[in-house]
Amino acid sequence: MQQLPKTPSFRLDGKRALVAGASAGIGLACAAALGEAGAEVTLAARRVETLEALVEKMTNAGMKAHALPLDVSDIESTGAAIEESGPFDILVNSAGLARHSPAIDTTEADFDAVADLNIKGAYFLTQAVAKGLIKAGKPGSLINISSQMAHVGGLDRAVYCATKHAVEGFTKSMAIEWGKAGIRVNTICPTFILTDLTRTTFEQPEKRAWIEDKIKLNRVGEVEDIMGAVQFLASDASSLVTGTSLMIDGGWTAE
Incomplete structure (x- = not known):
C-alpha cells in the first residue's frame, strides 16, 4: 500500500x-521565532544591556538564549568571537544600516558606513559561520536579511540598493561553493516593516501613502511577517532551498 508523504519538520530542537542585529526589530523577531522552534539562540549586537534583558525575557518564556556582544563591522573581532562560540547550525544576519539621500548628494562617508556593514560585515560574518561548520563537518542554514530593494531601485536609496544587490550576489556564489558541504545560503527580502527605526517614515503621510500603494496587499509589514519565513529557511522543511531569495514584500516587486 502506498504511504502518504510526511511534511519535513519545522522544529529546530538541538540546533544552535x-x-x-538581534537587539530590536526584525532581528529580535527572528531570534524569537528560532527560539520558539526549539533552537538554542545566541543574540548578538552591540547593545549589551539590551541583549541581556532580551535573553532574560526569552529564558522566562521557556526558550534557550544567550547574549554575545558583537560589532559585525569589526571583521577581526567578529571572526574570533564566532570561532570561540561556534559552530552555529543557523545564522540569521539582520545587522544593517541605511543612510538615504539623493544619489547626487551621497557622501563618501555615508557610502563607506553603509557598505562596510551591509556588504563587508555581512560577507565576513557569513564566511565565519561557514568556516566553523566546514571545520566541524556539519551542514547548516545561513540566512541574510536582505531587502526588496535588492531587486528594484528606489528614490534616495542608491547606496542602500547597491549594498543589498551585492548581498544577493555573494549569497548565490556562497551557495554554489558550499552546497556540497550541506551548507545552504539564502536571503529574506522584506518590504517596509514597521519597527521603531522605520516609524518616522510611516508617520509621514506622503511616504506612507507611497508605501501602501506599492504593497499590493494594502498593508504595511509587521515583524511577525518575517518569523515563519525564518523558521522555514532554518529548518529541514527547506532542505532543497539554497542560493535564492524569499520575497516578503506584499507584491511590491511583482510589477
Whole structure:
C-alpha cells in the first residue's frame, strides 16, 4: 500500500542559532521565532544591556538564549568571537544600516558606513559561520536579511540598493561553493516593516501613502511577517532551498 508523504519538520530542537542585529526589530523577531522552534539562540549586537534583558525575557518564556556582544563591522573581532562560540547550525544576519539621500548628494562617508556593514560585515560574518561548520563537518542554514530593494531601485536609496544587490550576489556564489558541504545560503527580502527605526517614515503621510500603494496587499509589514519565513529557511522543511531569495514584500516587486 502506498504511504502518504510526511511534511519535513519545522522544529529546530538541538540546533544552535546565531542572530546578529538581534537587539530590536526584525532581528529580535527572528531570534524569537528560532527560539520558539526549539533552537538554542545566541543574540548578538552591540547593545549589551539590551541583549541581556532580551535573553532574560526569552529564558522566562521557556526558550534557550544567550547574549554575545558583537560589532559585525569589526571583521577581526567578529571572526574570533564566532570561532570561540561556534559552530552555529543557523545564522540569521539582520545587522544593517541605511543612510538615504539623493544619489547626487551621497557622501563618501555615508557610502563607506553603509557598505562596510551591509556588504563587508555581512560577507565576513557569513564566511565565519561557514568556516566553523566546514571545520566541524556539519551542514547548516545561513540566512541574510536582505531587502526588496535588492531587486528594484528606489528614490534616495542608491547606496542602500547597491549594498543589498551585492548581498544577493555573494549569497548565490556562497551557495554554489558550499552546497556540497550541506551548507545552504539564502536571503529574506522584506518590504517596509514597521519597527521603531522605520516609524518616522510611516508617520509621514506622503511616504506612507507611497508605501501602501506599492504593497499590493494594502498593508504595511509587521515583524511577525518575517518569523515563519525564518523558521522555514532554518529548518529541514527547506532542505532543497539554497542560493535564492524569499520575497516578503506584499507584491511590491511583482510589477
